[in-house]
Amino acid sequence: MKGTIRIQVNGVWRELVVGRDVEPHETLSHLLRERFGLTGLKLSCEEGACGACTVAIDGKAALSCMTLAVELDGRSVATIEGLSEDDPVIRAFAEQCEPGYGTALQCGYCTPGFVMASKALLAENPSPSESEIKEGLSGNICRCGCYSGIVRAVQYASRKGAKGGSR
Amino acid sequence: MSKPFTPRVARRFIGKYQPRLDALEKARGRAVYADDFANKTRFPDMLYAKVLHSPYPHARIKRLDVSAAKALPGVAAVLTYQDPEVAALKPTSAGWTDGVDTVSYERMMWKRFRDRRVLGDTAHWVGDDLGVVVAAETEEAAEEALRLADIEWEVRDFVLDPVKAMQPGAPLVHPEVAPDNVLPPDPVGGGNVFLDKGDVGAAFSSAEVVVEADAAYHNATQCSLDNWCCLVVWKDGKLTCWSNSYEADQSRMHISQMLGLPLHQVRVISPFVGGQFGRGDTGEQPFFLFTALLAKRTGRPVKFKHTRRESFHDSRQPAIYHAKAGARKDGTITALQFKSVGNAGAYSDHSMFALKFAPAEVAEVAFAHIPNLRMESYGVYTNMLPACMMRGVGNSQLNLILGILVDVLAEKLRLDPLDLVVGNFGHQWAAPPDKSLKAVLAEGALRIGWSEKRRRPGGRPAAKAGELRRGVGFSFHPGWHAEWQEARRGQIQVGIKLNPDGTVMLEAPTVEIGTGSNTCNVLGCAEALAFLGVTPDRIQFSNVVDTETCLKDTVQTDSAVSFLQSEALTVAAGELKAKVLAVAARKLETRPEELELSDGWLSVKAAPAERRRLTDVLWNGDLVPIGVTVSRPPSSERTGVPFQANFAEVEVDAATGKVRIVKLVIVNDCGTVMYPTGAEAQQIGGQCMSVGETLTEEIIYDPATGIPLNFNWIDYQIPTMADIPDIEPALLEVWRGAGEYGACGIGEGVLTCTPAAVANAVYDAVGVRLSGIPFKPEKVLAALASEARP
Numbered sequence: 027m028k029g030t031i032r033i034q035v036n037g038v039w040r041e042l043v044v045g046r047d048v049e050p051h052e053t054l055s056h057l058l059r060e061r062f063g064l065t066g067l068k069l070s071c072e073e074g075a076c077g078a079c080t081v082a083i084d085g086k087a088a089l090s091c092m093t094l095a096v097e098l099d100g101r102s103v104a105t106i107e108g109l110s111e112d113d114p115v116i117r118a119f120a121e122q123c124e125p126g127y128g129t130a131l132q133c134g135y136c137t138p139g140f141v142m143a144s145k146a147l148l149a150e151n152p153s154p155s156e157s158e159i160k161e162g163l164s165g166n167i168c169r170c171g172c173y174s175g176i177v178r179a180v181q182y183a184s185r186k187g188a189k190g191g192s193r
Numbered sequence: 194m195s196k197p198f199t200p201r202v203a204r205r206f207i208g209k210y211q212p213r214l215d216a217l218e219k220a221r222g223r224a225v226y227a228d229d230f231a232n233k234t235r236f237p238d239m240l241y242a243k244v245l246h247s248p249y250p251h252a253r254i255k256r257l258d259v260s261a262a263k264a265l266p267g268v269a270a271v272l273t274y275q276d277p278e279v280a281a282l283k284p285t286s287a288g289w290t291d292g293v294d295t296v297s298y299e300r301m302m303w304k305r306f307r308d309r310r311v312l313g314d315t316a317h318w319v320g321d322d323l324g325v326v327v328a329a330e331t332e333e334a335a336e337e338a339l340r341l342a343d344i345e346w347e348v349r350d351f352v353l354d355p356v357k358a359m360q361p362g363a364p365l366v367h368p369e370v371a372p373d374n375v376l377p378p379d380p381v382g383g384g385n386v387f388l389d390k391g392d393v394g395a396a397f398s399s400a401e402v403v404v405e406a407d408a409a410y411h412n413a414t415q416c417s418l419d420n421w422c423c424l425v426v427w428k429d430g431k432l433t434c435w436s437n438s439y440e441a442d443q444s445r446m447h448i449s450q451m452l453g454l455p456l457h458q459v460r461v462i463s464p465f466v467g468g469q470f471g472r473g474d475t476g477e478q479p480f481f482l483f484t485a486l487l488a489k490r491t492g493r494p495v496k497f498k499h500t501r502r503e504s505f506h507d508s509r510q511p512a513i514y515h516a517k518a519g520a521r522k523d524g525t526i527t528a529l530q531f532k533s534v535g536n537a538g539a540y541s542d543h544s545m546f547a548l549k550f551a552p553a554e555v556a557e558v559a560f561a562h563i564p565n566l567r568m569e570s571y572g573v574y575t576n577m578l579p580a581c582m583m584r585g586v587g588n589s590q591l592n593l594i595l596g597i598l599v600d601v602l603a604e605k606l607r608l609d610p611l612d613l614v615v616g617n618f619g620h621q622w623a624a625p626p627d628k629s630l631k632a633v634l635a636e637g638a639l640r641i642g643w644s645e646k647r648r649r650p651g652g653r654p655a656a657k658a659g660e661l662r663r664g665v666g667f668s669f670h671p672g673w674h675a676e677w678q679e680a681r682r683g684q685i686q687v688g689i690k691l692n693p694d695g696t697v698m699l700e701a702p703t704v705e706i707g708t709g710s711n712t713c714n715v716l717g718c719a720e721a722l723a724f725l726g727v728t729p730d731r732i733q734f735s736n737v738v739d740t741e742t743c744l745k746d747t748v749q750t751d752s753a754v755s756f757l758q759s760e761a762l763t764v765a766a767g768e769l770k771a772k773v774l775a776v777a778a779r780k781l782e783t784r785p786e787e788l789e790l791s792d793g794w795l796s797v798k799a800a801p802a803e804r805r806r807l808t809d810v811l812w813n814g815d816l817v818p819i820g821v822t823v824s825r826p827p828s829s830e831r832t833g834v835p836f837q838a839n840f841a842e843v844e845v846d847a848a849t850g851k852v853r854i855v856k857l858v859i860v861n862d863c864g865t866v867m868y869p870t871g872a873e874a875q876q877i878g879g880q881c882m883s884v885g886e887t888l889t890e891e892i893i894y895d896p897a898t899g900i901p902l903n904f905n906w907i908d909y910q911i912p913t914m915a916d917i918p919d920i921e922p923a924l925l926e927v928w929r930g931a932g933e934y935g936a937c938g939i940g941e942g943v944l945t946c947t948p949a950a951v952a953n954a955v956y957d958a959v960g961v962r963l964s965g966i967p968f969k970p971e972k973v974l975a976a977l978a979s980e981a982r983p
Binding site: 059060061062063065066067068069070071072073075076078105106111116117119120121122123125126127128129131132133134135136137141160161163164165167168169170171172173174176 | 220222233415869870871905
């Protein structure tokens with residue numbers, strides 16, 4: 027594969043020469059982290075089992091470790107860095123302290139992936155039930171086990187209207 | 194619906210529900226972890242290191258040729274066991290890097306078991322790293338170079354089963370340490386019979402009731418998402434290492450002594466870490482050293498990071514327990530006996546901590562009133578993944594057998610097991626019933642609905658095929674590491690600096706692994722500085738530990754950091770107050786004894802109405818911050834320990850054998866709940882992890898080849914959100930330890946009791962005893978089938 031591809035990253039179009047700026051076999055996660063320094067997404071299993079590398083491709087949640095960068099030609103990708111500090115999902119994850127449910131994050135390693143997956147879930151279904159949240163986010167692993175807090179955070183964001191906030 | 198915790202003593206910040214202080218940084222993806230730091234955009238000339246892994250469970254490299262690997266484009270350096278700087282490295286033990294206290298090579302805990310070589314020539318399990326390590330421009334080139342290494346192997350016989358490994362003629366894993374594969378007695382762990390009180394033989398002969406039980410604990414593994422990673426720069430005689438280890442000062446000591454560098458020429462920096470769960474205590478620490486040697490040889494920054502597959506590098510200590518209890522008919526336990534065989538795997542690490550040290554501690558604080566007690570254990574080398582530390586080390590294994598044994602005994606005595614526990618267990622600082630134990634059991638029983646749901650003891654028929662039945666069960670455990678075990682810990686160091694504008698620089702270094710002790714520290718600091726009236730948002734705290742600029746870090750181990758540092762902070766705050774008063778007195782031309790300082794206001798005792806802001810006084814003359822540093826041993830005054838309990842409700846499908854956990858209740862007596870939101874997060878998180886250990890997680894081997902088959906997260910099944918039952922956390926303050934807060938950590942204990950609670954609930958539901966976790970459907974069906982046989 028040769029030539030130039032164009033990818034919109036967090037709203038900015040980037041032109042990449044294949045073979046120089048991106049390799050044909052390069053994963054999207056590698057491109058974003060190692061070439062653009064967008065290290066918010068995390069690499070843990072690198073085989074589609076944990077969800078830590080979740081980004082949004084054309085608004086839908088996608089595993090960046092399972093996507094080749096060149097597949098993104100002409101498409102857009104949003105990472106956690108593209109969300110504003112006031113994003114309602116980010117705020118809800120950060121502020122969860124409702125008694126009985128713990129926090130929505132501890133070590134924080136899975137959190138950007140959970141936030142991106144939650145954004146995509148709420149975009150599709152603005153008022154998910156508890157079981158829809160559990161099903162919708164079951165592709166992400168939180169080894170600290172903040173699942174109770176995450177459910178509360180997503181419910182809270184849903185009530186606040188989670189569609190706003192992304193740039 | 195959960196009932197929020199109410200503090201015993203109302204305080205300003207401690208004991209309040211509130212968000213974590215690092216939560217926004219993390220939720221925005223701005224928290225920087227080692228893997229984020231070791232990035233091409235920061236270090237364009239960075240090389241990637243990859244190490245050879247053995248394809249055989251037991252083998253030695255007979256001949257090695259790396260010329261093709263060296264010639265591969267993109268390869269910067271190839272190091273092998275034959276290189277002098279590698280061959281010169283001392284034999285070591287991964288247990289060294291357990292950093293409760295900073296220990297030297299000479300003082301490492303298990304120095305009789307130095308069974309590891311850094312990049313040696315012999316493999317002891319499939320996946321063992323050895324022989325060759327490569328640094329290359331890309332990860333792909335490094336991996337390709339390893340494939341080009343031409344190796345002739347001497348393949349040896351292997352053994353996976355610890356019971357077989359104990360038999361004469363079994364293949365020997367480390368004959369230099371253990372001539373019969375059994376780890377020999379040593380001064381730390383003790384003898385094979387490491388505890389022998391009273392006369393258990395006589396007690397069993399005279400007991401009115403004797404019961405026995407079995408339990409097998411398996412090899413779940415930590416699965417921190419943040420795979421081991423380091424970046425090393427070694428230039429001009431100085432080595433800098435960024436790492437995601439849970440300790441910085443101990444890593445510095447390790448690197449210094451193994452590589453022969455003075456301490457001041459080694460700098461270790463630990464930023465945020467994505468989960469620990471015990472992995473930092475064990476295994477694979479040699480990667481720091483070979484990465485460093487590659488950095489020296491190439492003169493470039495070198496990164497080493499485990500893949501997910503490589504991250505399966507150690508597991509919880511598997512243990513096969515058999516136990517016996519003797520009692521009088523009135524429910525007085527007269528004798529307890531435990532015997533275990535532990536599969537240590539390929540390296541001893543901390544196996545004897547899990548098998549002897551931790552159970553002996555439990556005996557001291559839970560079995561103090563059992564007159565006859567015998568504990569015996571054998572740690573056995575095999576050619577499996579090394580095993581030892583995981584969250585709740587040794588305690589989880591002992592609790593499974595203890596919880597089941599108590600349930601079996603209560604059944605035989607036709608007693609409610611809650612009464613049996615309250616009547617017999619506790620520490621020597623209080624006679625039974627122990628108030629804390631009684632309280633956690635009562636709270637849990639209430640929340641699970643024990644009196645309505647639990648069947649009466651005796652005469653329970655086994656479930657028939659096709660039935661769906663529910664049951665409830667529980668287990669209990671002494672609390673972890675109150676001031677109890679602190680006598681062996683090193684000094685805790687903290688510092689507080691007051692700026693002239695009234696803001697505060699807090700130094701309480703500890704690596705942020707997710708526990709929330711950072712939040713606890715800042716809240717504890719604000720609490721202790723009530724005389725300044727400072728709020729948490731005006732306290733600066735760094736989540737990055739750097740051995741060049743920080744005090745010694747308090748290691749994230751033993752569930753102890755929150756209360757250890759908070760207690761030290763109360764002392765530092767007292768010293769700071771004295772210094773502030775001295776400075777204020779000088780500026781006001783009076784004597785410190787004449788001054789009062791409260792909530793940030795200064796007044797003269799003689800005229801309390803005429804007060805002025807401390808900051809107005811400090812903002813005069815020189816603006817030098819006022820600082821104190823405290824270094825003190827933790828309090829080891831003995832006041833007993835609090836207790837915890839877990840209650841489980843399960844639904845068992847007798848047709849499929851599936852165990853569904855319906856609800857879990859986790860009750861912890863914390864002494865003082867420092868940060869309830871964080872404590873509940875630990876309680877809930879512990880349940881999530883233990884649901885995996887109890888039902889699904891295990892490493893599976895091919896017995897014919899010794900190859901582990903599921904080193905990935907598809908086949909090694911970690912619970913996701915969809916797998917988690919209703920979890921109810923309950924926090925109590927009944928017991929109280931020494932010091933300002935008298936708190937007790939809970940981070941590890943929270944997953945200790947779940948497997949036994951579930952096992953007992955399954956018995957209550959379908960009338961069969963399960964002994965080996967994980968309780969997979971095939972085990973339940975087999976147990977039901979064997980019960981149904983006449």
